Amino acid sequence: MKNSKTIFFLALTFLFQLGVAQEQQGSKEDQFEPSPVNQPGREYPMVNAKGQVRAQIIAPEAKKVQLDIGGVKYDMVKDDKGVWTGESAPQDEGFHYYQLNIDGASVPDPGSLFFFGANRWGSGIDVPARDQEIYELKNVPHGAVEKILFPSESTNTSRTAYVYTPPGYHKNPKKRYPVLYLQHGYGENETSWPNQGKANLIMDNLLSDGKAEPFIIVMTYGMTNEIEFGGLRDFDIKPFQTVLVDELIPYIDDNFRTKANKENRAMAGLSMGAFETKLITLNKPEVFSSYALFSGGTYNPEELKGRTKPDLIFISTGSKERPDAVKTAVSELKKASFNAVSYVSEGTAHEFQTWRRSLYQLAPLLFKTQK
Template identity: 60%
Template sequence: MKSKQAIIFSVALLVGQMCFAQTNVLEDFKPSTLNQPGQEFPEVNSQGYARFKIKAPEADSIRVSLGLGGRGGTLLTKGADGFFTGTTEGPMDEGFHYYHLSVDGGTFNDPGALNFYGSTRWESGIEIPAHDQDFYALKDVPHGNVVQILFNSKSTHSQRRAFVYTPPGYNKNISKKYPVLYLQHGWGEDETAWSNQGRVNLIMDNLIAEGKTKPFIIVMTYGMTNELKWGHMKDFKIEPFQTVLVDELIPYVDSHFRTIANREHRAMAGLSMGGMETHAITLNKSNVFSYYALLSGGIYTPEELKGKTKPTLIFISCGSRERPDGVKNAVTALKGAGYNAVSYVSENTAHEFLTWRRSLHELAPMLFRN
């Protein structure tokens, strides 16, 4: 009898919790800022929930890849009007997220959302409002420009592309020269990632307007010379891309932009796989770069830096849901060995763009201070 009562109580408690959770979802949903023009869905609310509405009268099942706890995403419910609707089970992490739709087993993008290149394909994007989003907001401040460049790569027998951020006022004072940060994307992304998903230009515009960083140029290029599938990164060879970056792109940038073309005014940073590339290239070419930054992209050790030209700054960051202790311990060891090293941990984020937006926001004021 006690056992039956316990079961009834547990079921009642579970139902009560479900009802409680549902009634505590605030109905202040607004269209995501990354929606296609004129599209109402997807929507997000102030708590971080995302809501979807997809018209697919001939479909039987739609699941949104966004979800919690590895449960396979959010299953939408089909209505008599042919619309599938649904809300995530819980709030999402703040910031930018890729997602897609599984429609009757096929993979498709949400027609209501803008697309962003990630996971080696164009994915839908959604922006969950962050409590600190002001630092990457579009404001009424002087703006720099992001321009596309095409440069010849003899080593790969191809024309390659990069995007270059020049700070506000670059075209006014044509005698002024600037330091340069070479900034790399992560695996499955491309040279558009930092401008589109990362908001790098807005972060820099706002920092410069507030007088918190020195103006500098940022160069973003595609980090792959051989295409690899996920899980095969051990097969990635850094030397071909190192040749593209150091022997082809840097000379092109120095000859086409007003740069201070020396080691002391050149930095390299990257997120995730771009951090792996930064780690390898800065160790191989310590005479080329003076500032190193790994954003969720590994660590440096004093042993591997021994005998290299000493960097001015080493910056290592990650999200609090990644491996913050590893980052902090690595920086402690570097400081103990006499290096100027800084750690940064983004609170309540994982391997995602809010981690890297915040990391760049912390890093930029530390660059080229001397």
């Protein structure tokens, strides 16, 4: 009888401790921490492991303040000191644009760093991701990101581009590199891939792990002729095609140590940048050997008929976008003997986590047989 009581007591103790552990685990998921892309020293905005975003702003005279993220506005609550606080429903992993709405006026959150997206400089937040190590800042050799100005006769101005050169580029003046021309999406610009996309850190980490060949990445502004949102059918690719093919590429080949031939040149883009990539690679098949579309359409064998086969066609999307269409397109390309690869980012939509992962998957496939 005494042994039975002892066993019963131990069982109750175990169940109690298990319940405490589960409660502590749950509270850890609920715990908010400052976003990694906050202004220096700023506590807010905050984010937790569930993906909820908590924002705070001092606005004692305001009548209504909302947190606007993911297409939904969340009411914030004011305390007796005029400080408004509110939080969102869980967001997908990765980077998101957001803003605050104060009495009907949408404004950036002064607590976050600013990012160019949605045709403006505004706030951004990074929700913890299970695979964030692919773009984390690590103690590995780092490449350089350089802002350049290149002359553009067709637009009668000097245009901006950002150029990533891999680790060791400046130590070996005789070595030459392939080049990836990487385009942003609608409402973004040449800063988007280095800032939101963390393209340089993705490459640094891949190279450190020996998973990719070193190459240069060039990122420039693609909206040479402006269009309103929803007016994609009115977009004329020719002005940007001229800037890219006739002006930027020659400048890069003249000023950086590139392997200046088709076999060592690739083009990729996200969303609107994927649309541009598709049009330019179809129009200029002699310029690029590898094509990649992130969340922005597909190729079909008929479109590529009569052209030299590219070394690689890479098409990706988020699982919340059009994964079946991408898989079907790549299957048809493979049947037509194209080297085609599909990638689906699990649990993400039309957002930078999809595109960060896409670049991470694409890079090891590029320039495997350099010439």
